[in-house]
Amino acid sequence: GAGVSQTPSNKVTEKGKYVELRCDPISGHTALYWYRQSLGQGPEFLIYFQGTGAADDSGLPNDRFFAVRPEGSVSTLKIQRTERGDSAVYLCASSPSGGLHTQYFGPGTRLTVL
């Protein structure tokens, strides 16, 4: 079956602009996660959705970052007033439910802020 997909695969934007990154989880997976990976580092947790609600957004770095999952499937990560330090690969993962399950990752979106 289809895995987690993310679009776009690459996004180049200018400082101060707004961007949206999309994640399509594996069908039927109720849990969805966003991570951010800077160069030379491991992924860092941003936010976790169980169904439509954000169960834990403690990893979002500041209020310029926001994520939604209105119908409990596709999720969008939104970044306002982008800064050069936001440049990273944004990874989405899903799992059948939250808790002790393997998380299946998408290919990521590489965001570059000029």
Added chain:
Amino acid sequence: SQQGEEDPQALSIQEGENATMNCSYKTSINNLQWYRQNSGRGLVHLILIRSNEREKHSGRLRVTLDTSKKSSSLLITASRAADTASYFCATDASSGGSNYKLTFGKGTLLTVNP
């Protein structure tokens, strides 16, 4: 913050040799997982070992877990050039109800020379 620390940071071996990577972590866990990442993009889940397990095998992979030392090792036997990738360990916290939140190390870059 990074919970796990892999070592070595980089490992270069010849095809056919075995590769061993280590991971240390700081807090009590439910599970420890190993992931592979090619070219800085999506992570592929390799193996999950639960805190009450000591060793697990999957094909050419062997994972050990020593909870008393808060450490794990990943052994890849009879390595192939296609095994060239970054390898990450990821842990989930056993307390605080946040066992969905994976914390990754910085990874080990494995290069297998043909």
